[in-house]
Amino acid sequence: MTVEADRVCLTESLGAAVALAGARPFVSMGTATLTYREFNSAVIACSTQLSALGLQAGERVLIVNSAAMQTAILSFACAKLKCVFVIVDPGTSSATMDYILHDCCPALIMGDMAADPRYQAVNVHPLGTTGWLDTRRDSPYVQKGTVCILYTSGSTGQPKGVAISNSGLQFVLAAIQQRLSYLDDDVIACYLPLSFDYGLYQIFLACQARAHVVLRSPAPTSALLVRAIKQDRITVLPLVPSLWEVMVYQFRIRPHVCAGLALRSITSTGQTLQTQLIDEMRGFLPHVEVFPMYGLTECKRVSILLPEEYLSKKGSVGRPLSGTHVWVCDEHGASLIPGEIGELVVAGDHVASYWTSGKTVNDDDVFRTVDSQQRLHTGDYGYIDTDGFIFLVGRRDMLIKRRAYRISLSEIESSLYACPFIKAAAVMWDAEKDMLVGVVVLHPLTDKRVEHIHEYLSGVLEAHKLPDQYIALESFPLTTNGKVNRTALKELWLTRTQ
Template sequence: MLSDLATRAAARWPQRTAVVCAGRAVTFAELRDAADAAAGELRRAGLTRGCRVVVALSDPASVLALLLATAATGAVHVLAEPELPGYAAQHLLADAAPDCVLADESSPLAAAARAQDLPVRQILPFSVPGRPDPPAPATAPIPSDPVSILYTSGSTGRPKGVVSTHANVLFCVRAIARRLRLTPDDVIGCVLPLTFDYGLYQLYLGLYSGAAVALGRGVEAGPGLARFLLRHEVTVLPSVPGLTWSLCRLAERQTRRPPLRMLTNTGAAMSPQLADRVRAAFPGIDVVAMYGLTECKRVSILLPEEWRRRPGSVGRPLDDTEVLVLCPDSGRILPPGEEGELVVRGPHLTRGYWGDPELTAHRFRRVGPAQETMLFTGDRGRVDAEGYVYVSGRDDDVYKANGFRVSAVEIALAAEDVPGVEKAHCLPARADRPARLAVVSSRPAEEIRRELTERIEWFKVPDHIQVLAALPLKPNGKTDTAALQALLTGGPA
């Protein structure tokens, strides 16, 4: 079970630091005890196997303890930001229909829950007094039971809840930690939101490997990033391209460097230019490219020693995982090197989308003679003869320009190859609007256009190129495409 991660970590490294946040360090033993105490409180509150519990506290260490506690009871946790805006909070609560909400009493999410007549409790795991546990439940959870519903933010539409089992999560944690070669001497610095699965899994990776996890929020994800990394002597930084650009700019202005040995990247493609800039700013650092989706957490990892031999690749699939490439028209499996839709099979495929059987049936389909369920990612790419995966874009990033199919991701990466361009994002053309390219640069748009024609075919260069001071970002570090669209068209951003 997921809660076993804390039990085993406390047995192996009881006095080592598990989590550091808000100036407080929590050991593995303290975390296990807090999770056990919180599980007792949840059972006394009547929560049992299969109940849904929204967890939305401002203290990250308490969040982790409550996630472990709900897992131990067999309940299904739904992780949410306590400051989630009203409209989004109402949607999440109405969609998840939780049996209980664990939130800070004064938080907006707690107010939204009360407005829907949902029970709200505030359990502070590290303050729960020791009391005898209630009787054990008649049926304990098993690995194939759901353990979490994680809402993922798509570029359009409402967030959808992805249902994961204990077995899904534990497989991913083991496979990722082994591939990254994490050790008890590592300090993972996480400034990403815990509601972003990339951020959340850093806590689980720390429990599995014995590494400490230093958690930062707010200014520590911006101007204070370098100080945060130095203060906690961070060795491993999970990052996204926007955060990595900021890190490089900050590092280039300072003489002291944190002891970073590895930077991992996912969420968006990292350009070769950005990877080289990281290596220049932190000599000897390992840069690790990864590819994944919330629907299966992680698909593949490119090890640092493979970068030069496999430029543009996101690595080979995890152990016990296979990536197939299917022809979008015929559905047949394509041979190595040919491009089509990437389809994933393996033990980490989640159950699908909460309360949406139609979308689940569309993305999780039965394929082949054995009718095995596989995840149709919606991403386009290819797999070479040695099994390395290359992602060229998403189906919804593809559009027609001058009669040719064009990938918005390809255009953005080409723009980031132009000297003086720090970041770029291309909004694909739609029936009601042309393609638009936004770049963060000190150079004028026409210079960037001329340089682009030297890197990609003329018909791929968008007619509309706009230079911005910065790209609008979501809390998880990805480009906020809705805000960018409004900004580029003169609407409210």
């Protein structure tokens, strides 16, 4: 089956929703709720004022705004004017913010940077006291055909801008909807930053399905997460693994809170979700459908595992989306047979390009053209079985050669997650010292200690896969997208071992 996506723009999709469901709630945050008609009116008012400022098609608007409702309105307003919106989390470090500012060359900057004396604020209503910053003198470039630029989290290096085209956006929205089947009476949680594609696309998917999306920023944690899901009457819950862990832990210590949830489905992406956590969630919420997914900012979504496929394909992230082609290749780019491990390579209309200093570019290590088709070399390693299901092994830097053995750090992490007294785990590799280090967060109520971990792992892993050292932390550092920040984790580990 193929996806036949009507390549409409975001505002045309919103217009269709207004025509069919204008009085229904679209976006809520706090005590405020906008219907589709009210949201569309706000978009028109915002785009009128943007146009009055002289914005031209293809120019960038950098949004650094802690008010998620305003960010959502502004995104659609930019799309209406064929401008390019760039959403950056307000918590981004100053160094990263300066890099993005220089890289995307915005014509206007909106939001929490309004207090920065380096820029001239331009007052725009009805967006409250939030200012606009006019930097058009530094923006000579115009990039046509791009809806938005999404910057990667930068958890393993400098963030990269990914230029998302309208055709690619509409293609992948239709393909995701084909698998997830959002309904018009769904209430979708968006507890993730809108600078994160997984959060931003919830608004687009909701609009496509005429559903209701609830924004919360920052994401509720601990007991507040389950409370928010109940209070918001959430039926569709997109989670990253760190929030999944929080939710499962709350169910472990307070099983009674499972009652009264309106949930019908949970999705997960961002990092590998351990099967132990999926099994626990399915046990606590047997009536809820679970969708493990795999994707990258460079193409949004690659595959989705359907609930009915989970037991027979446990550990898989599903089959490629309709219209998406995936190969497993060796280091020379040759395709491998089913079951052989290699790098995952993706092709489809949703494969994007990088944006660098005012123009789209193709990094030859990531994007390669074969037979006039752009292919994305993901840097993720895994295999495809004979039925076409993808199984991830780990990132390129999660596969190491040690003492003549090829070792997957992801496999060691999975074994640590399976340990009953470990809440979270990561494995670090120091090649210079030839040292494997297991970094863990122990369950608060356990009486076990770090020294018990080695004893447990010795029973499930071969000797050459056992870490040389274990470090226990109270919690893991996370990126603004809720992913484990491995760079910060390594720095923390090195500080402890000095």
